[in-house]
Amino acid sequence: MSAAAGPQRAWRVAPGGSLRGELRVPGDKSISHRAVMLGALARGETRITGLLEGADVLATVGAFRQLGVAIEGPRQGAATIQGAGREGLRAPSAPLDVGNSGTSMRLLAGLLAGLPFEAVLTGDASLNRRPMGRVTEPLAAMGARIGTAEGGTAPLRLHAGGELHGIDYTLPVASAQVKSALLLAGLHAAGRTCVREPAPTRDHTERMLTGFGYPVAVQGRTACLDGGGALTATAVDVPGDLSSAAFLLVGASIAPGSELVLRHVGWNPTRTGAVTILRQMGADIEVLREGETSGEPVADLRVRSAPLHGIRIPEALVPLAIDEFPALLIAAACAEGETLLTGAEELRVKESDRIAVMAEGLRRLGVAAEPRADGLRLVGQPRLAGGVRLDSHGDHRIAMAFAVAALRAQAPVQVDDCENVGTSFPGFVSLMGQAGLEIQALPAAGA
Known part of the structure; x- marks a missing residue:
């Protein structure tokens, strides 16, 4: 449960669809x-x-x-x-x-x-x-x-x-x-x-x-x-936040018929681990233009849908993608075969225990997910279950990851306890709606 007082916003996300267009995510x-x-x-x-x-x-x-x-x-x-x-x-x-x-x-x-x-x-x-x-x-x-x-x-x-x-x-x-x-x-x-x-x-x-x-x-x-x-x-x-862009990169990768261009995204080499992991899984992500602003590398990224396959995630990449793993685990859930994440104990002490909470939600989506002390083993599915309510435990990145999962679900997905998404991605619902995700904000979890 979230620690914040009062009723917590929930989302109802329609299944399927694709993501298309040109967008700029909020600042890093x-x-x-x-x-x-x-x-x-x-x-x-x-x-x-x-x-x-x-x-x-x-x-x-x-x-x-x-x-x-x-x-x-x-x-x-x-x-x-x-x-x-x-x-x-x-x-x-x-x-x-x-x-x-x-x-x-x-x-x-x-x-x-x-x-x-x-x-x-x-x-x-x-x-x-x-x-x-x-x-x-x-x-x-x-x-x-x-x-x-x-x-x-x-x-x-x-x-x-x-x-x-x-x-x-x-x-x-x-x-x-x-x-x-x-x-x-x-x-x-x-x-x-x-x-x-x-x-x-x-x-x-x-x-x-x-x-x-x-x-x-x-x-x-x-x-x-x-x-x-x-x-x-x-x-x-301040360039666009690559951690926020990760949800769109994953969504467009897993949703058939998708093509997105994300403008002016931070492209710091210490932050690109998530893109490297997605590419190792088979994602089609292209760097269109690179530059620099205020000492930080920036780039425009194009992502198209592509068939993904499971991998053993290199431990050397884990610190370079530590905030993006909720999104990356959704990509793994939709990939063919097994994905193994190790060396990620840090996920246990984020806004929630992200290993435990993601494993719980993935299992409700029909994915075989086995939490481990330092990571997770899961086997991807061609379609996710849907018709379920998922508890984000007040964790902004997990709420957004579960919303993106609906792109491959067979029925609507409700995500509860989403209020904290405003900590990192204000306007998530409207921006994802512009891209093509059918997401509706509900007045409270349980509505």
């Missing part, structure tokens, strides 16, 4: 968060275009307003931030509530560590159940005075003071959020901070720091920076 969530954070830390005026106006990013905007930062917008993806440097941040008068946004909480923990005032980071009941030790423990090793609730979860309490010093740290589990939190703490730590990762993760923080004039040394899987510098305001253009 990861880049949007970082643009707001670094703009707030920079000196001068930062102008952002293409900003995602989802609940998670708006939570970050709200947190910085509580910290005394003047932010105009966002309106139609445009926002202006008057940055005053880290010393311009002010003590919040109340806890910083970031809702369901794990990115906000973990990155803010690093950014606020060692400040001369106390701050409390909290979220909704779902976020406050997620483990935070992987970020609080290395921050404490840097000198941060940071406390957690029992069990190492939020609320996080950052105490005043605590002189930070650089750290040379190897992540036990690949995580862009933890890496970013430590680099943000390192901006204001004495000496050099280096973070090594066991597998590549998204590098938006490193790229954006460079764009704000702060040098970051990257060699292989190690990123280092020296504390004590300053960020200079700049303009940031």
Whole structure:
């Protein structure tokens, strides 16, 4: 069940159909968060275009307003931030509530560590159940005075003071959020901070720091920076979110007669794992045009329907597609043969236990799905069952994945508890409707 109060929106999705047209998905969530954070830390005026106006990013905007930062917008993806440097941040008068946004909480923990005032980071009941030790423990090793609730979860309490010093740290589990939190703490730590990762993760923080004039040394899987510098305001253009595009890429791949073009999508090589996996399954995805905006690669993508086959997903690609697995598992459910996902323990501690929740929903759709500690084994079906209600457990990416599954279902699919889709993909229902998915928003789950 979702932790949010009140009735939760549900969707009824008609079976079958195809996806066609040219679309632009909302702005990249990861880049949007970082643009707001670094703009707030920079000196001068930062102008952002293409900003995602989802609940998670708006939570970050709200947190910085509580910290005394003047932010105009966002309106139609445009926002202006008057940055005053880290010393311009002010003590919040109340806890910083970031809702369901794990990115906000973990990155803010690093950014606020060692400040001369106390701050409390909290979220909704779902976020406050997620483990935070992987970020609080290395921050404490840097000198941060940071406390957690029992069990190492939020609320996080950052105490005043605590002189930070650089750290040379190897992540036990690949995580862009933890890496970013430590680099943000390192901006204001004495000496050099280096973070090594066991597998590549998204590098938006490193790229954006460079764009704000702060040098970051990257060699292989190690990123280092020296504390004590300053960020200079700049303009940031946020491309479309490849994680959001994944639902359309999967939908068009599995629905016969589909052809979609997705414009100005972020094409960062640390984010393209989902496309690589889909191509290994037989998907017809073509890069039409490549470019760069604000230091981030972008591209237009064309996808056409194609017969898919099951694969053993390479573990090296898992960190590069970690947010896209709800969508990818729908592709696997419609592929011929067996798909095996391993090395994905991280999915257990997302907005829901995505391994368990996806396995439960896939079985209701008639797919043989066997959850494992670190992944899932499933055998695809030519047609999915339908005529079922699926519980997304308040997880935005699972709700969208189950909606896309209806393209291969034999009867309508109802998806319950969809309210949190607004955290990452506002306008999902209308955009998917433009592409050809017959999806109806219901007033409440159980309607």
